[in-house]
Amino acid sequence: MTHPSGKKTGYKIDTIYTILIGFFITLICGIMLYPFLFTISASISNPDAVVRNQVTFFPKGPVNLEAYKILFKNNRIWSGYANTIFYTVFGTLINLIITILAAYPMSRQRFNGYKFINIFVSITMFISATGMMIPLFLVVKSLHLLDTRFAILIVFAAFPYYIILLRSFFQGLPEQMFEAARLDGASEFTILVKIVLPLSGAALATIGLYYGINRWNGYFWAMIFLRDEAKHPLQVVLRELIVLASMGEEMDANLSRSATNAEAIKYGAIVLATLPIAIIYPFIQKYFVKGATLGSVKG
Amino acid sequence: MIKRNKKKYELVDHKALWIMLIPVLIYFILFKYLPMAGVVIAFQRYSPFKGVLASDWVGLEYFRQFFSSIYFTRVLRNTLMIGLFDLLFGFPFPIILALLLNGLSNRHFKKLTQTITLLPHFVSFVVVAGIAINMLSPSTGVINALRLKLGLDSIYFLQEPKYFWGIFTVIKIIKESGFTAIIYLAALTTIDPTLYEAAICDGANRAQQLKYVTFPALIPTIVIMFIIKIGKIISISFEQILLLQNDVILSTSEVISTLVYRRGLVNADYSYATAVGLFETFVALVLVLSSNAIVRRIKNDSSLW
Known part of the structure; x- marks a missing residue:
């Protein structure tokens, strides 16, 4: 089996193999990046070139920031941004607090409510979002929470899946440590704040980032719960601007001085909404990779 | 004591x-x-x-109404077909991507490509749908510009019912493959390096290493992911479909969850929509519980692998 000739073909195959992998990976990355590149290019090109389909890869004509100038002057974009930052910061905070408060008792096997609370939380994981859509809306309505910012923060205060992830992480911490602290007279709350949380930095960062991204990207329930445009998050504004493409009267007056500008504005709005995520993404990527495998380890 | x-x-x-x-x-x-x-x-x-x-x-009145309406077969067919498309095309792609990424030897290039393929997962579906609608537009879309250059007719992709399943599947593949690939990449890192050394000693080239070492090691993960995916086949996110839907293509794009939205939240037909949602919950629950049970049995029977 070790003919010199055989080995040689083996090397040749290896070279072809390496080239093929490089080719396909570059192709895939190109397909995934292209829509973003195109969107950025279209947002800073000459609007006429965009409408006439002359932009394919790179910006056409001198850099044109007209779309951004119009967007920066638009109140709905700014209020959308401010609302999204508000919902993301406080929403994620509430998410983490509820998740920690649930996960800690759920991780203490000697706790007399251990079995109850674990079943109580796990059951809700199996109920489909579609089935709950109408009843949840009616509950929010009957609690008089419709059209309040509070509804956005509180209705999705925790995802059972992340609670269970954090519980599994807490259970991985050495049990004797808690017991030693208890014997030294530490209260459960002290143990949680002084011992458990400082040891859970990476897990909390991962879960917090997932909640944060969810908050930043969510549009559906904000669209359902909020009538008042002043409370709309950026994604709802964006949906009206680019997906429905039917701008409100106020929009027409402020935004589209011409139909050609309207095209560039759509692309500019997409860039503005995605920019914050694109900027912080490379720094937080490792936590996401961790998060994706967290669930599969425990099964 | x-x-x-x-x-x-x-x-x-x-x-x-x-x-x-x-x-x-x-x-x-x-x-x-x-x-x-x-x-x-x-x-x-x-x-x-x-x-x-x-x-x-009123008892089962609304269920009877739903089952006897034209919507029942329509939304059930659309839901299952979109799920099936996702299973046939969306399932293999992350595996291929993970194998490709794993085959890269340059560490910096590997990291860069993983960053790029993961990026679409974190972009909101509103943005993804917005970009897709613009790119597929008949007047200003890049894809139709390319078709015109090649001498083909311009197509209004999102106004033709027959394209919807394909378009939705492609968008999902581009958006989620990088993220799902992470799970397979994690499984690949657990392969014992001595297996590769032994294969190389036996004269295996890289294609043969892939066939005899890498791929067999991935099979347990593939089987489990496949069963989990079947368990979720009818749970199609209304938030995603809704953004690409319009009245002209409802015949192929209306799924169970968007019907619940339309009848319940748009038309305020609460009882009917809840009945449809309850039907979905029931079917989804049966599927998920069975797939979970199968996965558990496979994991306990790990001697098989």
């Missing part, structure tokens, strides 16, 4: 833990369990003025 018992008792402060759980219990009761109980309105002619307690009971 007594002392030890006392110590054991104090290892957990039950009262403190229950106090910690108060906000959690309130949250779950209000926004998880109350809506679960609220599905009873599927069996009522629910009127917002009378409330759940005073509305008339």
Whole structure:
């Protein structure tokens, strides 16, 4: 089996193999990046070139920031941004607090409510979002929470899946440590704040980032719960601007001085909404990779 | 002996833990369990003025209405076909991507490509749908510009029912493959490096290493992911479909969840929509529980692999 000739073909195959992998990976990355590149290019090109389909890869004509100038002057974009930052910061905070408060008792096997609370939380994981859509809306309505910012923060205060992830992480911490602290007279709350949380930095960062991204990207329930445009998050504004493409009267007056500008504005709005995520993404990527495998380890 | 018992008792402060759980219990009761109980309105002619307690009971009336309407076969077919497309095309792609990424030897290039393929997962579906709608547009879309250059007709992709399943599947593949690939990449890192050394000693080239070492090692993960995916086949996110949908292509794009949205939240037909949602919940539950049971059996039977 070790003919010199055989080995040689083996090397040749290896070279072809390496080239093929490089080719396909570059192709895939190109397909995934292209829509973003195109969107950025279209947002800073000459609007006429965009409408006439002359932009394919790179910006056409001198850099044109007209779309951004119009967007920066638009109140709905700014209020959308401010609302999204508000919902993301406080929403994620509430998410983490509820998740920690649930996960800690759920991780203490000697706790007399251990079995109850674990079943109580796990059951809700199996109920489909579609089935709950109408009843949840009616509950929010009957609690008089419709059209309040509070509804956005509180209705999705925790995802059972992340609670269970954090519980599994807490259970991985050495049990004797808690017991030693208890014997030294530490209260459960002290143990949680002084011992458990400082040891859970990476897990909390991962879960917090997932909640944060969810908050930043969510549009559906904000669209359902909020009538008042002043409370709309950026994604709802964006949906009206680019997906429905039917701008409100106020929009027409402020935004589209011409139909050609309207095209560039759509692309500019997409860039503005995605920019914050694109900027912080490379720094937080490792936590996401961790998060994706967290669930599969425990099964 | 007594002392030890006392110590054991104090290892957990039950009262403190229950106090910690108060906000959690309130949250779950209000926004998880109350809506679960609220599905009873599927069996009522629910009127917002009378409330759940005073509305008339109609039994299975709304289920009968749904099953005998043209919507039933339509949304069931669309839901299953979109799920099936995702299974046939969306399932293999992350595996191929993970194998390609794993085959890269340059560490910096590997990291860069993983960053790029993961990026679309974190972009909101509103943005993804917005970009897709623009790129597929007949007047200003890049894809139709390319078709015109090649001498083909321009197509209004999102106004033609026959393209919807394909378009949705392609968008999902581009958006989610990089993220799903992480799970396969994690499985690949657990392969014992000595297996590769042994294969190389036996004269295996890289294609043969892939066939005889890498791929067999991935099979357990592939089987489990496949079963999990079948378990979720009818749970198509309304948030995603809704953004690409329009009235002209409802015949192929209306799925169970968007029907619930349209009848319930747009038309305020609460009882009917809840009945449709309850039907979905029931089927989804049966699928998920069976797939979970199968996965558990496979994991316990790990001697198989």
